[in-house]
Amino acid sequence: MTMKKKYTVGILGATGLVGREMIKTLLERKFPVAKWVPLASARSAGTVVSVGKQHLPVQIAEPEAFKGIDFLFSSAGGNVSKALVPAAVEQGCIVIDNTSAFRMQDWVPLVVPEVNAEALRNHKGLIANPNCSTAQLVVVLKPLHDAFGIKRIVCSTYQAVSGAGNKAIEELYTQSEQVLSGQPALPQVLPYPIAFNVIPFIGDFEPNGYTNEEMKMTHEVAKIMGEAIPTTATCVRVPVANGHSESVNIEFSRPVSPQEARLVLQEAPLITIRDDRQLRHFPYPLDVSGTDSVYVGRIREDVSHPHGLNLWIVADNLRKGAALNAVQIAEKMVEMGLV
Numbered sequence: 040m041t042m043k044k045k046y047t048v049g050i051l052g053a054t055g056l057v058g059r060e061m062i063k064t065l066l067e068r069k070f071p072v073a074k075w076v077p078l079a080s081a082r083s084a085g086t087v088v089s090v091g092k093q094h095l096p097v098q099i100a101e102p103e104a105f106k107g108i109d110f111l112f113s114s115a116g117g118n119v120s121k122a123l124v125p126a127a128v129e130q131g132c133i134v135i136d137n138t139s140a141f142r143m144q145d146w147v148p149l150v151v152p153e154v155n156a157e158a159l160r161n162h163k164g165l166i167a168n169p170n171c172s173t174a175q176l177v178v179v180l181k182p183l184h185d186a187f188g189i190k191r192i193v194c195s196t197y198q199a200v201s202g203a204g205n206k207a208i209e210e211l212y213t214q215s216e217q218v219l220s221g222q223p224a225l226p227q228v229l230p231y232p233i234a235f236n237v238i239p240f241i242g243d244f245e246p247n248g249y250t251n252e253e254m255k256m257t258h259e260v261a262k263i264m265g266e267a268i269p270t271t272a273t274c275v276r277v278p279v280a281n282g283h284s285e286s287v288n289i290e291f292s293r294p295v296s297p298q299e300a301r302l303v304l305q306e307a308p309l310i311t312i313r314d315d316r317q318l319r320h321f322p323y324p325l326d327v328s329g330t331d332s333v334y335v336g337r338i339r340e341d342v343s344h345p346h347g348l349n350l351w352i353v354a355d356n357l358r359k360g361a362a363l364n365a366v367q368i369a370e371k372m373v374e375m376g377l378v
């Protein structure tokens with residue numbers, strides 16, 4: 040009789056939004072965990088995180104703490120990953136990193152299992168999870184590209200504040216109260232007031248005028264899709280607590296009708312189509328928050344180009360954009376015998 044192997048699982052950033060979603064997702068999907076190791080900064084050392092019915096003390100994330108960990112899910116920011124992930128890999132952990140620290144390094148697979156699971160085969164102990172807005176986008180691009188050939192992508196994002204962590208959600212609520220009580224909204228985490236506003240940039244500016252968040256989409260789409268499909272993005276922060284939305288214009292190599300696209304998308308993994316004009320039943324971030332699917336709606340012809348289509352894509356950035364994708368990577372590695 041064969042026993043299913045169980046793994047020691049470390050969560051680096053266990054007190055954060057993504058870390059907590061990671062624990063929830065691993066439990067929901069019954070990932071075979073023998074032992075949990077929650078890790079965070081010295082600020083949280085000794086505090087407790089809930090893992091189902093267990094309440095486990097948080098340990099300080101330092102190289103010695105990685106000993107014996109099989110899978111390390113890392114989401115404590117890019118600088119923490121740069122400082123600590125190499126030590127974890129050296130100690131034999133398989134690290135699935137949610138930050139941007141290593142995504143574009145040639146030796147690191149950048150994986151969305153519905154798109155490029157095969158890239159896991161040559162892993163060297165470190166696998167990168169893409170940026171949240173890239174993950175939901177490529178789930179939709181892949182089946183359309185396979186069926187029709189994509190020539191160019193224009194994407195505008197409407198990104199929730201949860202994408203900037205715990206403190207950004209608190210900031211949205213605090214600022215909303217400030218505005219409603221006639222006080223000025225004071226930004227501390229996000230660069231501008233977000234309550235009753237939108238912020239037309241995310242991250243830092245690059246010399247070409249794009250932000251690094253926007254260029255991540257260009258580079259990561261190319262790496263995951265395995266070819267440099269020209270992609271241009273405008274990334275915008277909106278006063279939504281959770282759930283990233285995207286308005287996407289796709290140019291194909293031939294005319295593609297909305298109905299043809301719908302038929303392909305409804306057969307594709309993880310995608311749910313919500314596109315009922317009569318009932319106004321479309322993907323809304325309020326509805327999709329807390330669910331796994333990538334939702335597609337507003338599928339329509341591009342009246343400005345005979346080969347174009349417009350789509351509206353929404354997903355929970357903490358699920359497919361972070362925790363779910365990371366857990367799927369671990370599951371896939373076990374399934375493919377790569378552990």
Ligand SMILES: NC(=O)c1ccc[n+]([C@@H]2O[C@H](COP(=O)([O-])OP(=O)(O)OC[C@H]3O[C@@H](n4cnc5c(N)ncnc54)[C@H](OP(=O)(O)O)[C@@H]3O)[C@@H](O)[C@H]2O)c1
Pocket residue numbers: 051052053054055056057058078079080081082083084100114115116117119137138139169170171201202203204205206356357360361
């Ligand atoms: N939110 C999203 O939708 C999303 C999606 C994909 C990727 N990501 C990436 O995931 C990372 C975390 O995001 P988040 O939303 O979970 O942020 P968050 O809610 O602010 O949580 C940050 C976590 O990192 C820990 N941390 C901070 N500094 C540390 C240090 N020096 N050593 C060890 N742990 C440290 C924090 O622990 P303490 O409690 O001790 O401070 C906390 O557990 C970011 O790199 C982000 O870009 C986020």
